[in-house]
Amino acid sequence: MTVHMHTTALPHRLALLLVLFASVTAQASVVIDSTRIVYPQNDKEVTLRLESKNHTPVLIQAWLDSGDEHSTPDQAIAPFVVTPPIARMEPGKQQVLRLAYTGETLPSNRESLFWFNLLEVPSQSPGAQRADQLQFAFRSRIKVFFRPPNLPYGVEAAPDKLQWCHVPTAQGLALEVFNPTPYHVTFERIEVHAPGQRHVREPAASGAENMVTPGGRRRFTLPGAKTSLGAAATVEFQTLDDVGMKNRHRANVCPG
Known part of the structure; x- marks a missing residue:
């Protein structure tokens, strides 16, 4: 799993946190229960469980892309829908995300690769109301293997x-x-x-x-x-x- 850190002024929209991008060694505090996702084509959906290790609430946003690590939710292209795409997680709580394939034609003789993105934005500290207040956000990225049926071997x-x-x-x-x-x-x-x-x-x-x-x-x-x-x-x-x-x-x- 790859974790990136973002810094930006306090945004009105969560997606704006992707304007500035810096790849650094960092530790996100919303934990994904898997390091990869396998999506069998015949499944209606697959689920992913998250757990917050934060001491304060965080806002999360999830989306899939087809390989562009600089993708944003409004620009990413992938034949999947994530539900819910945005959620608030309370300290110590869990959240289940559902990934559903939207049916676009993909190769039937091999796996296709996509990437699941999870952006985590910590809550603003009390009294931090300045417009130029910097805030850290973490983005985790894991592989999604879309697997068609009837491949010749396991x-x-x-x-x-x-x-x-x-x-x-x-x-x-x-x-x-x-x-x-x-x-x-x-x-x-x-x-x-x-x-x-x-x-x-x-x-x-x-x-x-x-x-x-x-x-x-x-x-x-x-x-x-x-x-x-x-x-x-x-x-x-x-x-x-x-x-x-x-x-x-x-x-x-x-x-x-």
């Missing part, structure tokens, strides 16, 4: 079908993964082993950079790697499943 089989190669690039040696499956695969950690070499890639800050799309390829640079990993190279990697649990895998790495 999502749990996807990681072991990935194909890994090492390839030379202008920046040096890179590890390339090809995903022949209809599922998105999200990586938590990647470790390459070769005779006399070991290269570790920790998760990137951006959720999209830690994932390979259906039918897609992604390259991970290997700083300090030699011109070749040799024929005996292997990759050990962790993936995240539908509930965010880590699973370990191992595969051979072929020459590019």
Whole structure:
């Protein structure tokens, strides 16, 4: 899950909090009960539970987008409706959000990816009435996997079908993964082993950079790697499943 922080003058409309955007390390106090959402196409709706850890009331706004992290509720494009789109949460209370697919045509032979956004605006402190009073808001962002029925095998089989190669690039040696499956695969950690070499890639800050799309390829640079990993190279990697649990895998790495 990605958390961003926003600052702006006290707004009349919640959406105006997105005018200024700064990506920082921050901790939102409205907790989402999942790190990802899987939406089976045949389901009428899916639910998401929130819990407020705040000591004061907060206002929340939720929407989905198709990949633009700078999206705003009035500009985002995604075939889903969130109910309620705006809500007030009291301290320590929970809120259930419902996501409903609106029926637009999406690919039937692979997953589609969208992003769920939750903007959290703390209540104004007593006596803070100045028009230029700055207020902090937090936006959390998690992936939404829209999954059509009748895919050829289950999502749990996807990681072991990935194909890994090492390839030379202008920046040096890179590890390339090809995903022949209809599922998105999200990586938590990647470790390459070769005779006399070991290269570790920790998760990137951006959720999209830690994932390979259906039918897609992604390259991970290997700083300090030699011109070749040799024929005996292997990759050990962790993936995240539908509930965010880590699973370990191992595969051979072929020459590019």
